[in-house]
Amino acid sequence: MNFKEIEKKWQDIWEEGKYFVAQNGGNKEKYYILVEFPYPSGAGLHVGHVRSYTAQDAMARMKRMQGFNVLYPMGWDAFGAPAEQYAIKNHIHPKEAVKENIKTFKGQMKSLGFSFDWTREFSTTDPEYYKWTQWQFLQFYKHGMAYKDTIPVNWCPNCKTVLSNEDAAGGVCERCGTKVVQKEKSQWMLRMSDYSEDLLQGLNDTNFAEKVKLGQINWIGKSTGAHVDFKIKGTDKTFTVFTTRCDTLYGATYCVLAPEHEYVDEITTEEHREEVLEYKKNCLLKNEMERTELNKEKTGVFTGAYAINPVNNEEIPIYISDYVLASYGTGSIMAVPAHDERDYEFAKKFNLPIKQVIAKNFVGTGSSALRSDKQDTYRDVVVAVIKHPTEEKYLCVKNNKFGWINFVMGGIEKEETVVDAAIREIKEETGYSDIVIDHEMEFVYFDNFYAAHKDVNRHITAHTVVGKLKSLEQVAISSEEASINSLMWIDKDKLIDELSTPAHKYDAERTLNGEGAMVEDGVHVNSQELDGLNKQDAIDKMIAWLTEHKCGEAKVNYKMRDWIFSRQRFWGEPIPMIYCEKCGWQPMKEEDLPLLLPDVAEYEPTENGESPLANITDWVNTTCPCCGGAARRETDTMPNWAGSSWYFLRFMDAHNDKEFASMDAMKYWQRVDWYNGGMEHTARHLLYARFWVQFLYNYGLVPNKEMIWTRVSHGMVLGSNNEKMSKSKGNVVNPDDIVREYGADTLRVYEMFMGDYQQDAPWSTDSLRGCKRFIDKVIRLKDKVNNESGYSKDLENLIHKTIKKVTNDLGTMGYNTAVSALMILANALDEKETITRDDYHILLVLLNPIAPHVTEELNEQLGYSRICESEWPKYDEEKTIDNEKEIGVQVNGKLRASIKISVSDSEEVIKEKALQQDNVIKFTEGKEIVKVIVIPGRIVNIVVK
RNA sequence: GCCUAAGUGGCGGAAUAGGUAGACGCACAGGACUUAAAAUCCUGCGAGCUUAAUCACUCGUGCCGGUUCAAGUCCGGCCUUAGGCACCA
Numbered sequence A: 001m002n003f004k005e006i007e008k009k010w011q012d013i014w015e016e017g018k019y020f021v022a023q024n025g026g027n028k029e030k031y032y033i034l035v036e037f038p039y040p041s042g043a044g045l046h047v048g049h050v051r052s053y054t055a056q057d058a059m060a061r062m063k064r065m066q067g068f069n070v071l072y073p074m075g076w077d078a079f080g081a082p083a084e085q086y087a088i089k090n091h092i093h094p095k096e097a098v099k100e101n102i103k104t105f106k107g108q109m110k111s112l113g114f115s116f117d118w119t120r121e122f123s124t125t126d127p128e129y130y131k132w133t134q135w136q137f138l139q140f141y142k143h144g145m146a147y148k149d150t151i152p153v154n155w156c157p158n159c160k161t162v163l164s165n166e167d168a169a170g171g172v173c174e175r176c177g178t179k180v181v182q183k184e185k186s187q188w189m190l191r192m193s194d195y196s197e198d199l200l201q202g203l204n205d206t207n208f209a210e211k212v213k214l215g216q217i218n219w220i221g222k223s224t225g226a227h228v229d230f231k232i233k234g235t236d237k238t239f240t241v242f243t244t245r246c247d248t249l250y251g252a253t254y255c256v257l258a259p260e261h262e263y264v265d266e267i268t269t270e271e272h273r274e275e276v277l278e279y280k281k282n283c284l285l286k287n288e289m290e291r292t293e294l295n296k297e298k299t300g301v302f303t304g305a306y307a308i309n310p311v312n313n314e315e316i317p318i319y320i321s322d323y324v325l326a327s328y329g330t331g332s333i334m335a336v337p338a339h340d341e342r343d344y345e346f347a348k349k350f351n352l353p354i355k356q357v358i359a360k361n362f363v364g365t366g367s368s369a370l371r372s373d374k375q376d377t378y379r380d381v382v383v384a385v386i387k388h389p390t391e392e393k394y395l396c397v398k399n400n401k402f403g404w405i406n407f408v409m410g411g412i413e414k415e416e417t418v419v420d421a422a423i424r425e426i427k428e429e430t431g432y433s434d435i436v437i438d439h440e441m442e443f444v445y446f447d448n449f450y451a452a453h454k455d456v457n458r459h460i461t462a463h464t465v466v467g468k469l470k471s472l473e474q475v476a477i478s479s480e481e482a483s484i485n486s487l488m489w490i491d492k493d494k495l496i497d498e499l500s501t502p503a504h505k506y507d508a509e510r511t512l513n514g515e516g517a518m519v520e521d522g523v524h525v526n527s528q529e530l531d532g533l534n535k536q537d538a539i540d541k542m543i544a545w546l547t548e549h550k551c552g553e554a555k556v557n558y559k560m561r562d563w564i565f566s567r568q569r570f571w572g573e574p575i576p577m578i579y580c581e582k583c584g585w586q587p588m589k590e591e592d593l594p595l596l597l598p599d600v601a602e603y604e605p606t607e608n609g610e611s612p613l614a615n616i617t618d619w620v621n622t623t624c625p626c627c628g629g630a631a632r633r634e635t636d637t638m639p640n641w642a643g644s645s646w647y648f649l650r651f652m653d654a655h656n657d658k659e660f661a662s663m664d665a666m667k668y669w670q671r672v673d674w675y676n677g678g679m680e681h682t683a684r685h686l687l688y689a690r691f692w693v694q695f696l697y698n699y700g701l702v703p704n705k706e707m708i709w710t711r712v713s714h715g716m717v718l719g720s721n722n723e724k725m726s727k728s729k730g731n732v733v734n735p736d737d738i739v740r741e742y743g744a745d746t747l748r749v750y751e752m753f754m755g756d757y758q759q760d761a762p763w764s765t766d767s768l769r770g771c772k773r774f775i776d777k778v779i780r781l782k783d784k785v786n787n788e789s790g791y792s793k794d795l796e797n798l799i800h801k802t803i804k805k806v807t808n809d810l811g812t813m814g815y816n817t818a819v820s821a822l823m824i825l826a827n828a829l830d831e832k833e834t835i836t837r838d839d840y841h842i843l844l845v846l847l848n849p850i851a852p853h854v855t856e857e858l859n860e861q862l863g864y865s866r867i868c869e870s871e872w873p874k875y876d877e878e879k880t881i882d883n884e885k886e887i888g889v890q891v892n893g894k895l896r897a898s899i900k901i902s903v904s905d906s907e908e909v910i911k912e913k914a915l916q917q918d919n920v921i922k923f924t925e926g927k928e929i930v931k932v933i934v935i936p937g938r939i940v941n942i943v944v945k
Numbered sequence B: 001g002c003c004u005a006a007g008u009g010g011c012g013g014a015a016u017a018g019g020u021a022g023a024c025g026c027a028c029a030g031g032a033c034u035u036a037a038a039a040u041c042c043u044g045c046g047a048g049c050u051u052a053a054u055c056a057c058u059c060g061u062g063c064c065g066g067u068u069c070a071a072g073u074c075c076g077g078c079c080u081u082a083g084g085c086a087c088c089a
Helices: A003-016 A047-065 A081-090 A094-111 A127-142 A192-205 A210-220 A246-251 A270-285 A288-292 A341-350 A418-430 A479-484 A502-513 A535-548 A647-653 A663-669 A684-698 A735-742 A744-753 A765-784 A793-811 A815-831 A837-847 A852-861 A907-916 A918-924
Strands: A029-035 A068-071 A146-156 A161-163 A181-190 A222-232 A238-243 A254-257 A301-308 A315-320 A332-335 A358-363 A376-387 A393-399 A405-411 A435-440 A445-451 A456-469 A485-491 A552-558 A577-580 A584-587 A621-623 A630-633 A672-678 A708-714 A884-891 A894-902 A929-935 A939-944
Touching: A003 A094, A003 A744, A003 A852, A029 A047, A029 A647, A029 A663, A047 A068, A047 A672, A047 A708, A047 A735, A047 A744, A047 A793, A081 A094, A094 A735, A127 A146, A127 A584, A127 A684, A181 A270, A192 A210, A192 A222, A192 A552, A192 A684, A210 A684, A210 A708, A222 A246, A222 A535, A238 A246, A238 A254, A238 A332, A238 A552, A246 A535, A270 A301, A270 A315, A332 A341, A358 A502, A376 A418, A376 A502, A393 A418, A405 A418, A405 A502, A418 A435, A418 A456, A418 A485, A445 A502, A456 A502, A479 A485, A535 A552, A647 A663, A684 A708, A735 A744, A735 A765, A744 A765, A744 A815, A744 A852, A765 A815, A765 A837, A765 A852, A793 A815, A793 A837, A815 A837, A837 A852, A884 A918, A894 A907, A894 A918, A907 A918, A907 A929, A907 A939, A918 A939
Parallel strands: A029 A068, A029 A672, A254 A315, A358 A445, A376 A456, A672 A708, A884 A939
Antiparallel strands: A146 A161, A146 A181, A222 A238, A222 A301, A222 A552, A254 A332, A301 A315, A376 A393, A376 A405, A393 A405, A393 A485, A435 A456, A445 A456, A577 A584, A577 A630, A621 A630, A884 A894, A929 A939
16 A cells, blocks of 8 residues: 555545534534644654644544534744744845745644644734734733833843843853843833732633643742831831741841842941942842852841841841842841751851741650659750760660660759750760760750659750760769660661650751751740740731731732743834833834834844844834824834733634634633643743733633643653754654655554653654554455454454543543554454454544544545544443453462453352362462452452461 | 652553553564565563473562552652752741
8 A cells, every 4th residue: 555645645635625624613512622833943843743743633533523523723833033043144034934944844744644724724923913912912011911120131241132041041141152141121021920829729720730730830839928027227217028937036136138129228337338339249240040059158248237126126137148039029038047048057157146936846655645644844954966986876875674765865953054964964874974065956845755764744945965975985883873774886877766766866867967957847935925836826926916016917929920021032023012202101003003023134133132123223213102203112022922822712713803813713612622732831831821811811802711721741752762852962753754654644653652642752663663564454454354244243342342442542641552452453353364344444443543544545445434524433331341251369369370250150159260270279278268359350369377 | 959750571661449460562582484585474572490391389560668358559768760940038
């Protein structure tokens, strides 16, 4: 069979017959399947595109046969940097290059037989389309959702261009390697942060995969906390900090403002001015990458000013540091070094006080649980973590009566320091006398337990000291002490396991892994009215207090920021705004849209980083829509994300020249039922698109607040070396080559069979050949077809099972197992001398969504009507049930035999059969049968003793 | 560091809801057909042990423990890899 000929033949038939053209309306139930439209790059279609387009194509073909009105559209997301770069180099308009690339892509897609509705095709670069992107921008503007703001951008001083974060990856310009710096620029912004909560809540009205939802939730980054106002000493000024832990306010020992904070200049004292200015200057030189680099040592300077802590009127110093970000919260923080790692690090470096306000609170369990009938005793205790003089071992004592293993510990006497108490206890309990105490740990903790050896409840405040022995010099210990404890040295790797009490394990952990800030939960201390409370109660109480005293309130913050909507590029949608000296920024009149990109031959950016459009004076100079005076156009263009934020709406009514899409059309299609795309787009693209839709919904322009129901993401097709395909690695597979050599159907089957659709999978040409063999087998099977109709009796069961399996799998992305099921059916047909027409026909129909060309051809040769006009086969549940089945027989959970059972067999019969098996008898003989578990149709397990 | 996903033969991967691990395919080996090759067909294919060959047995789904009659699947604790986020107070 000449697959080139038949592929062309059927592609033409489908197109001429308009089989895949969707109508807006009719009696059929609608179903909207969408794949992310591609950026038509010069490289042509990637085998990765083929994977997801085939998957959704299979689903679309099945759904159509099941009687749905399926919309499966395709278009082009063609604005973007590569076309612009190409234009700069070759001095041709990017739209020419885009036209070429689209032609290539479309040809490739057609050669693969995808059932797209090409009548709805468009490109985001078509003026008929971007007219509406511009129109929607004007709606954003008119509703106060678009505004201008000055924000820092990545700037390459060498190329003199603004770089996207992607192009500035690693802090250097992608093209020339120059260090990227920050430059202030006035940009259009969309108030996306206003929609944070709606975007979060809206996820409940979607059926996105859980990991997709999580990606969105993380990106939105909601955190609940409080605002706290701090007065600045000696002024009438106040600044506000955002904190999620207002309960630790008593532990705030300093404040930090972002270097960009508006108060910095005002509050800095003369004495510190020079230093502060210097620090601010250095920050500007750094780019975002350097500033946020992990493990970077904290830097900062003191402003000379003091803030007043509202809860206790303590004066605490105000620093500036770049670890506080101007763009999050209020751009200023209260620092609680005892309980925040960053603050701790900063405090250590600048020698600032660290004040504990939360203490870990251990409560005994089991035999050491507090007893209500026992006396409560309270004491301060020292715990000594003492290292061996030469080895990596720690000194512990084992209680001879109870077997407890602990560090040396004991009560602190009146008038005694913690260190003195430690040295005394060590001497008394172990006799070691050559001790150096290195330090006392910063944080005390509580331990509460019933002390069996004293028969009282103990409530301990533990002070931990860390030290070592200089030598093993020992003095004699009292016989009484010797009878209570025996000393032991425990290796550091076993220490945590061997110690008996959680509190001592905790001491060991902090000793071995570093002390740092105390970030765990506990009870409040040193916090007056909060003392003894847990975290949540303390937060609630503090918020109430702050609110009452008008120096703070509950506050929710989101990481998600407003959308920077300007790009200093040529190849994007022009922003339809005009600047007039008299009237300020004015929107273009809607009837003047679209604002077309000019036809010129130079696309170089300007010296000062303006969009290339700024050089095109004819285009820039215009008149003010308001006063008619001379004015200038905005020269920035929209980001790539703009056009793709609403394209799925346009597909519902692709050629409407009155509206972006009619409400009738949108109400008919309602929403995208199934949206497939790459994992890399699940955070940003999806969030932008949802934001766009929610905005339109709020102004009555779309029928639903969420217009996408299910979102799934596909895995990548990797090179055969298991790495991402790239030219430089030489592992790129061109789908054209595969189609030419093996045919479109083979490529489609292979890409569906290669592995779990949602997982990455490496390319394997060997495996592809296996799929070719499968197709060849299907073709050969035609020779076995006899004149009988109806299914062969002995195949009936398998056929019904296969229909069920394929139907389910194509609806749940189990493409690889669907292909596998079809291979099993084909093998079964192959085993027979002859097969009926219907045996063969069902195989063709079930395989058709994945391999449409060859199956239509064989089907036609057999004299059936076209598959694309047929109904999807149904299965009879009754007939999918096996009459006979082989199940395993286990003895004590180990497989010993298998038996054939029939559906009609009762449990008793099955039990009987199982027990009669030779090998079962071997393992049950002479043993008591405790019970026999029969799981119908699955397994028998005989439990013996 | 945090979040997410995933670790199963030589390889890609199967395994409803805990119930015969390795479906299906690839690769490999042996054989048939052929003058020969390709194509096709047949047989074998986790490891070990045993056997003349079978049968049987033991181990086996990243590691350690647990729950259960029964664990790739559930629970606890780790390790590794990939992707995303990253000083978010």
